[in-house]
Amino acid sequence: MLPERDAALVTARGAPAVAASVREALTCPDGYLRDAALLHREWQHGPAEVACPVRAWFGEDDDRSPADGASRLLAGFADLEVTIRPATSHLATLVAHWPDVLASLPDLVAVPSS
Known part of the structure; x- marks a missing residue:
């Protein structure tokens, strides 16, 4: 069952x-289930091998993917930026803040010149 705020976004x-x-x-x-199984087993490659910037977005009120629960996943990335949106639920992290997420991409992605 979805939290009330996320259910409202879906409908x-x-x-x-x-x-x-x-x-x-x-x-x-x-x-x-496949993603969850992969997340919780030993990884073949570690975060230290990731050469590109990593950005993680969380909602402060997200009980599905809480920021504090992601510490194992995020530990070890050399270039990590975490954004936690106050008073934001799981789906609202992307739905309500999608323009902000997209706006951060040009700084991360090198576009080849023509």
Whole structure:
């Protein structure tokens, strides 16, 4: 069951992509379960081998992927920036702050000149 604020985002007008994604995840959880299994086993390559910048976005009120629970995953990245949005739930981290997430990408991605 989704937290109330996330459920409101799924049912809000103009959020069909979010609703479709949640429906798919709940209908066929194989991908989620595979990701969870991979996350919690020994990794073949460690975060120290990642040469590009890593950005992690969390909602302060996210009980699905809390920032403090991600410390194992995030530990060891050389170039890490964590953003925690106050009073933000799991889905709202991306839905409400998607423009901010996208705006941060030009600083991270080198675009070849023509």
